[in-house]
Amino acid sequence: MTLALPPAEELTVAGRRMRCRIDGHGTTVVLLHGIGRTLEDFAAVHAGLARDHRVLSVDLPGHGGSAPLDDPHTLPALAAAVAGFLDAAGVTGPAHLVGNSMGGAVAMRLAADAPERAASLVLVNSAGFGKEVTFALRLLAVRPLARLLLRPHPAVARRSERAIFHDPAYVTEARIATALAAARQPHAARVMLELVRSLGTWRGVRPEWRAELLDTVAALDLPTLVVWGDRDLILPAAHLSFARSRLPTAQGHLFRDTGHMPQIERAAEFEALVRRFWSPSGAAAPA
Template sequence: MSTLLFLHDVDVLPGPVGALSLLAGDLDVVVPRHPGFGTPLDDTAQGWDTVADLAQHYLSGPAAELVRAPATGPLHLAGAGFGGWIALEMAVRAPHQFASLVLVSPYGVKLSGPTERDFADILLLDPTEVVELGWADPAACRDLRMPGFPTGLTDSEYEQAFADRAALSRYAWKPFLHDPRLHRWLHLATMPTLVLAGARDRLVPPRHSAALADLLPSARFVDLPDAGHYPYLERPDEFHRLVRSFLRGDAR
């Protein structure tokens, strides 16, 4: 069976939530938690301050076994938002280890001028604003956890939400949500690539994801109507259909 290594966005609950549970019927889906976001390696990762550190962790650090080619089938790489940034850093470093790449509204690459904003400032937005900008239908929001959202979290869940925010700040504050060196190496990500974006995403505008797809050697871009920044949570059936079709066809 093929394996899908899926790297979550920030604020998304651990494990195979949303469309990932559907994809688990077709693939061996591995969904690790990033060091700093509630793992046994959080203390070790205190000295890490770039997304490149996380990419190196998955490629050659303690988690390297996750990306060694499984004996039973090809290994596919996917990431959403912050996880998409990590996946891009991995793809340009080790393109031959992955049969394909799926990116969902990824951060990581700045395409506009130095004074123009590519991404919403998720570190300054309150939870209500994140939901309003990140979901086509904010009333349907689920499977997210951040400081102050949802109401009724336990003390330990609030503590972890704040710890997640602190880790994100350490990895992505300066430069904000991108690596200025990553743009120059995108041509190395030669594997078949699908770039997905919700048409109503206001955290990472769909035009940014479309422009990024144009810079990748073997990528195509698809936008999902009536979805925001988290289409694998908001439109799981459609996301599952698109990704399954891609992995069975284009990425074969």
């Protein structure tokens, strides 16, 4: 197993490298991955949308091939880094912000802090809509266990990938190798712990940041699509109902027999769904 991140580009943002892919021409789309993940989680959708959009995928600071921040890694810090990345990439107008898991919360934070950057939100099994989260992430808030649990190991990487997908066929050797390569970066464990502890405790996701963020996003009244996989083991599908109650103008869609990453397990359907959402009629498929 070759433990290396797949080839990608790099931009220098505030003196730090940010690993990214930028392709295509047209309306700008920004794809944001989840905690401990990389831009590879959006590879298929990136390629599909780049046929007629300008698509930017990026490793968030301290993830994959992007350098860590000097300050603690928090949701506002990641959102600010994405804003800097967009500036470095020459994005001057609003973009469609698409985020999976923690990436959804980063997209919402960016829209809340800089509304002029957001044309719409697509929130994919997004953090921010409930207290419940997988036990594995809650354990990382327990200091004596955290370092032990974050030691890179092929068996741990395989088990983590298996928890993400409903269909085990998606747990490929290439995905396991990418996960291990990202976990073996010298700063990876520190960044993960900073984020986990800023977002939650062993009891679950903290309510304070969720309430403030959702109030702010709801007030923006941005076009928003919230999608979920009904077999998500990381953030339960029940969060979709809460999301639609907190963002009453949002559209919603539930993918059947799908885990935490519909953009991978249902790549073609996901791409078609967001294209309909972004169309002039703005109507995605019914939930």
